[in-house]
Amino acid sequence: MDEILVTRSSMPDIEEYTNEIKELWDSHWLTNMGVKHKQFQAELESMLGVKHVALYCNGHLALENILEALGLPKGGEIITSPFTFASTTHAIVRSGYTPVFCDIDPVTYTIDADKIEELITEKTVAILPVHVYGNICDVEKIAEIAGKHELKVIYDAAHAFAVSYKGKSVAGFGDASMFSFHATKVFNTIEGGAVCYHDDSLEQRLKDLKNFGIHGPEEVAYVGGNAKMNEFCAAMGICNLRHLADEIKKRSAVYARYRELLGGKEGLTLCPAQEDVTPNYAYFPAVFDKAVFGADRDEVYKELEDNKVFARKYFYPITTAFDCYKGRFDPEATPVALDISKRVLTLPIYADLALEDVDRICGIILSLSKT
Numbered sequence: 001m002d003e004i005l006v007t008r009s010s011m012p013d014i015e016e017y018t019n020e021i022k023e024l025w026d027s028h029w030l031t032n033m034g035v036k037h038k039q040f041q042a043e044l045e046s047m048l049g050v051k052h053v054a055l056y057c058n059g060h061l062a063l064e065n066i067l068e069a070l071g072l073p074k075g076g077e078i079i080t081s082p083f084t085f086a087s088t089t090h091a092i093v094r095s096g097y098t099p100v101f102c103d104i105d106p107v108t109y110t111i112d113a114d115k116i117e118e119l120i121t122e123k124t125v126a127i128l129p130v131h132v133y134g135n136i137c138d139v140e141k142i143a144e145i146a147g148k149h150e151l152k153v154i155y156d157a158a159h160a161f162a163v164s165y166k167g168k169s170v171a172g173f174g175d176a177s178m179f180s181f182h183a184t185k186v187f188n189t190i191e192g193g194a195v196c197y198h199d200d201s202l203e204q205r206l207k208d209l210k211n212f213g214i215h216g217p218e219e220v221a222y223v224g225g226n227a228k229m230n231e232f233c234a235a236m237g238i239c240n241l242r243h244l245a246d247e248i249k250k251r252s253a254v255y256a257r258y259r260e261l262l263g264g265k266e267g268l269t270l271c272p273a274q275e276d277v278t279p280n281y282a283y284f285p286a287v288f289d290k291a292v293f294g295a296d297r298d299e300v301y302k303e304l305e306d307n308k309v310f311a312r313k314y315f316y317p318i319t320t321a322f323d324c325y326k327g328r329f330d331p332e333a334t335p336v337a338l339d340i341s342k343r344v345l346t347l348p349i350y351a352d353l354a355l356e357d358v359d360r361i362c363g364i365i366l367s368l369s370k371t
């Protein structure tokens with residue numbers, strides 16, 4: 001029996017990739033915003049319908065860079081949610097801001113927009129919501145709150161590449177959105193990420209931040225770092241972009257099979273489809289209620305593991321419960337996030353996951369059910 005991991009990187013045929021990188025071999029130009037970087041950036045701008053895309057070596061540095069580029073007052077508070085990957089909270093803290101944690105919506109697991117306003121103080125400078133699992137935050141309510149209180153909105157859209165709401169790419173909401181193109185994502189550039197934004201004045205600052213503030217061979221105008229996407233990653237992005245629609249279509253079949261087999265099972269909650277949203281089927285979270293289902297999340301995880309199926313507990317623990325933040329944040333302050341984190345399991349999903357494997361995974365899960 002082959003092992004099944006939570007995801008598997010999608011890759012183009014090796015010939016397609018070698019063909020794409022051939023000119024890099026010929027030119028010896030490997031990084032620093034070369035031809036592949038320029039082409040990939042233009043393709044993304046056109047596909048996402050946004051004015052600006054800045055490419056990065058990963059999503060995390062993209063997030064740190066946009067936080068710095070916006071020039072928000074240091075020490076300010078940023079309202080966010082703790083039900084996310086380490087990156088979101090770390091980016092806020094590492095950039096010199098104080099995260100203020102808002103609870104999540106019990107259905108979408110994204111920030112509960114109805115609880116944001118009560119957390120706003122005179123120190124609040126921004127809202128940093130996460131489109132968790134590709135579920136879209138309440139972008140309209142968040143825009144209304146941000147407008148009323150003059151706050152910046154930066155979306156962590158790491159999970160939401162190619163998702164659209166009312167026909168508009170998620171990349172267009174807020175002041176900026178960060179995407180991750182990590183190997184584990186629906187769309188990957190091996191490692192990589194991007195920031196999408198509208199304000200022209202951010203362009204130079206983002207360039208400065210990701211390339212040492214260098215303006216010319218003899219001119220360094222800003223204390224920047226290095227966070228550039230290299231030519232090989234950009235070439236991977238160009239190739240994978242050609243297959244994105246097919247990738248999402250295949251994922252949708254896996255997703256549908258899970259829903260068919262697990263949907264409606266008492267004590268097992270699945271995310272409902274969101275109205276007006278075109279999804280990317282990035283993750284398949286299932287939330288277990290032991291009293292009703294008959295087994296808790298950890299028992300299901302273990303049973304799957306014993307059968308060589310490696311689901312993941314994204315996102316457990318919540319970031320406020322991390323060792324590195326001990327005594328600093330209170331996990332109990334966001335009870336919904338805390339509860340879901342203890343009961344959620346993200347099941348394997350990727351384009352080439354065979355439907356027979358989905359059947360096997362569901363069979364293992366359902367064998368633990370008492371009903």
Ligand code: T4K
Binds near residue numbers: 130156158310
């Ligand atoms: N914000 C959010 C909400 C995020 O979820 C993330 C990243 C970020 C920000 C930051 O973006 P990046 O800076 O990473 O671009 C993974 C990813 O490393 C991370 O990118 C992702 N979120 C997070 C949710 O998942 P791990 O520690 O679970 O990865 P790992 O190495 O255990 O891999 C998981 C599975 O993926 C493996 O079991 C098999 C498969 N895999 C993995 C790798 C590395 C592949 O098929 N190919 C591969 O190359 O964090």
